[in-house]
Amino acid sequence: MGFCLGVRRAVGTLEDAVNFDDSEVYTLGPIIHNPQVVSDFESRGVKTVESPDDVPSDCRVIIRAHGIPLQLKEELKLRGSRIMDGTCPKVIASQKTVRKYASLGYHTVIVGDPDHGEIRGLAGYADHPIVISSPEEAEKLTLSGPVMVIGQTTIKQDEYDKVCRVLEQKCEQLKIVESICSATSKRQEALVDLCKRVDACLIIGGRDSANTQRLYMTARETGIPCWHIQDASEIPGKIGDFEVIGLSAGASTPDSVILAVERRLQSM
Ligand code: SF4
Structure with a gap:
């Protein structure tokens, strides 16, 4: 129990940013999903915002453990933000996989909570991805051509397996990615x-x-x-x-x- 590798890394990245110099430090969304950690950093001046529009240029922006969509990262760079990336390496691996298969022409199906930061971030690495959270939702899909399915890193294995079994029946060419942490x-x-x-x-x-x-x-x-x-x-x-x-x-x-x-x- 306690901090995993990705959380430890994200919190360490934010700690480095706070101690680096006098620049203002922002996080896009909470650095991790823990209120004590977030409020401790806020008491030290870190600001949590939801949109790049709320980040002034020339400040430090820390990307949280769950990552953010590629487009948001590009927007921050264009605005002159100094980005320090605290995305978990396992989430980065999922993002790269989604991007790779999207570029090969696969349709992307992501299994997880559509409102979770990791899933919103992951969805930003594919064109028109489909996000589902249950086998029942998988049953309703109409899919053609090659399909790649990937799960939220924190989903339960048996939930993911059930969705994959449904998709296997519906797709002629299905690539199942094992991404659970x-x-x-x-x-x-x-x-x-x-x-x-x-x-x-x-x-x-x-x-x-x-x-x-x-x-x-x-x-x-x-x-x-x-x-x-x-x-x-x-x-x-x-x-x-x-x-x-x-x-x-x-x-x-x-x-x-x-x-x-x-x-x-x-x-x-
Ligand atoms: S994927 Fe999530 S649970 Fe796993 S190490 Fe990364 S942040 Fe932690």
């Missing part, structure tokens, strides 16, 4: 194992963090009582009814937040 899948496997050995479980992480939400869903599916909390202040009083408590945390949850939850539980 092992930091996500290993955590889910470890959590299932943990849930067999505890009476209840707490999943710690930002409310908007996709991988934290999926960990919570995974814990719920095991059938034991579980809660998704953002920090120690949200520990439910009912947790005192259970003897052995399991803890897991999303890839964007700082160690300090996890430790504070652990300490509070021990004091209870």
Whole structure:
């Protein structure tokens, strides 16, 4: 549990930018999906904006772990922004793959949450990509010619596999890309194992963090009582009814937040 490679890199990039010189520092969207980390940087002067229009020229712009569409990156360069790229290497690999197959004439199908930053960024690397989030949506597609399918790095493997099985029936030529991040899948496997050995479980992480939400869903599916909390202040009083408590945390949850939850539980 705790920061994955991509989150650690994005936060490190922003830390470097803040310490570099006196330039104003902006992030396009929150640097990671964790409110404590975002507000800590905001208290040190970092501004979070949603559009390049809100970024003055000649300042530093940090690209977050989920990446941004290619077009936005070009817009920022044209405006004279000094870009420091904190995109996770695994997300960069997905972006390159989408671009490669789009240039080879493949239609792009992306499986994930259409409102998630990673998916909006990924979609910007193909022409007219289709974004779906379930096998039911895949059933409704009409596809012709070569098709490439790729998933959000934090999607559950079995959800992705189900969509791919549907697409296989619909496409004459289908390229299935395996892009799910092992930091996500290993955590889910470890959590299932943990849930067999505890009476209840707490999943710690930002409310908007996709991988934290999926960990919570995974814990719920095991059938034991579980809660998704953002920090120690949200520990439910009912947790005192259970003897052995399991803890897991999303890839964007700082160690300090996890430790504070652990300490509070021990004091209870
Ligand atoms: S979960 Fe995986 S893909 Fe997402 S930021 Fe972390 S290392 Fe990168």
